[in-house]
Amino acid sequence: MDDKVDWSQLPIELWPKIGKYLDNHIDVLRFRSVCESFRSSIPPSLPNSPSFPLQIPHPIHTSLNTHLTQSTIYLIEPTGASSTSNLASLAPSSSSKGWLIKVQESKNQPLSLLSPISDRKLSYPQSNNNTAFKLWNLLDYRVVEICKSYTNEMITRFASSVRKVVFYPNSPWTNVEDCVSFCIFQEGKLGFMKHGDQNWKLVDDKNFYYDDVIVFKGQFYVTDKWGTISWIDVCSLKLIQFSPPLCGLGNKKHLVESCGSLYVVDRYYESSENMRRNNVGRHRDREAVVECFKVYKLDEEWGKWVDVKSLRDRAFILSNSCNFSVSAEDLIGYKGNCIYFRDTFDIRMYNLDDHRISMVDFILPLT
Structure with a gap:
């Protein structure tokens, strides 16, 4: 051996x-x-595989050019070959843990490094000789793709009309004609677009209260504000109810896949003196609006929701453009049984053990 x-x-x-x-x-x-x-x-990809940014029409102002950009979240793990690299020097020499990085890809511009949680664009770190760029040889690291995220970008005041975009399938061997996209508009409507369409199509015009959409096991799923998950039939654009209503009282439902199971994170917004005293990072001279979370797992066999009290080693990340789960044991700066999210002010961590919120001081060693 x-x-x-x-x-x-x-x-x-x-x-x-x-x-x-x-x-x-x-x-x-x-x-x-x-x-x-x-x-x-093998070729790098099919000649007509998806290439980003993809130009798509705006859902309301069709005369405006909008672009669907793609970002990929990677887990970078050190190896013996990387022990002497610049990146490895950012962590203790005995550490075998990795880092999360988010890379925005474009065929016309250099790769951009983003925060995995806030999507904020990060500056390139200065190297020892004060040059603007640092060279990483990715062959010296284990690089694991965690997930992809998509953003409908347009530098105007209309860019906020789309809240979440998912795109599938997308691989080097996929024709762009076979890819479809769903989006959640800010007002809660569900939109659909495939290659060749001139505009987003509205799906289910009877329900304008959708919170999140995800690709799970190769299928599109969407949840409304009541926590009812539906499977989307791409051919007929019909929604087939997949779960009973969650009946959670939170203000927003997030869909997260973790270890092959589907979870809903119910997000609450509370305001009280007790919550203000028990949490840090808030200004005492104004009304405190504090986020709280409850996690539910869908038992597909029995068709019921299970109240999850502990995520064990897993950490859930609720970013602006995608939600995903990671093993905290594999990463520097992350804790298990915690939910990482961005509020109005900054990136924060919600601990399911003691239900406390704290500011995040160390997530990405390149910041």
Whole structure:
């Protein structure tokens, strides 16, 4: 078991077959970076695979150009080869934990580094010789794609009309004609668009109270403000009820996939003197609006909701453009059984153990 395997001795006919099983862009890039033979065995992607930013019409002002941009959240884990790198020096030398980074991709501009929670664009760190850029060799790290997120960007006052966008499927081997997108408008309406459409189509004109939409096990799911999850039939644009109503009394429902299960995070906004005293990071000279959270897991077999008291080692991240779950044991700066989110002021952490909110001081070592 200690013998090293010389992968270059694999039969040449196996390389293209292995490459076709790589369903995200970073894995294809790393595969093609191994050697010239690997690089020539598979193309970087299909010629007509999705390329971002995608130009799409605005849902209301159709004469305005809008663009769907893509960002990807990666887990960067150190290896023996990375122990002497600049990035590894940001953590204790004995640490085997990794970092979360969020990268916004564009075919016309350099990659942008974003906060995984707030989506705020981060400045490139200064290197030791005070140059503007720092070089990372990703072949020296384990790079795992966590999820993708999509933003409908337009530099006008109308850009806030779309709250959440999901896009599927999206892989190097997917034709752009096969991809579809759903969005949640700010007012709670559900929109749909596929390749070639000239505008968003309104889905379910009887319910304008949708809170979140997600891709779960290759299907689109949406939840309304009552916590009722529905599966979206892309062909007929009909919604099929997937869960009973949650009947949670929170102000907003967030959908999160974690370890193959679907969760709803019910978000409350409370204002009271007791909550003000028990939480930090708020100004005492104004009315405190404090966020609280309850977590529910959908038992698909029995079709009922389970009140989750502990996430154990998992941490839930509720960002502006996507929600996801990570193992806190694998990451620097994250704690298990906590929910990370952005409020009006900054990034904060809600601890499900003691129900306290605290400011986040250390999430991304590059900030």
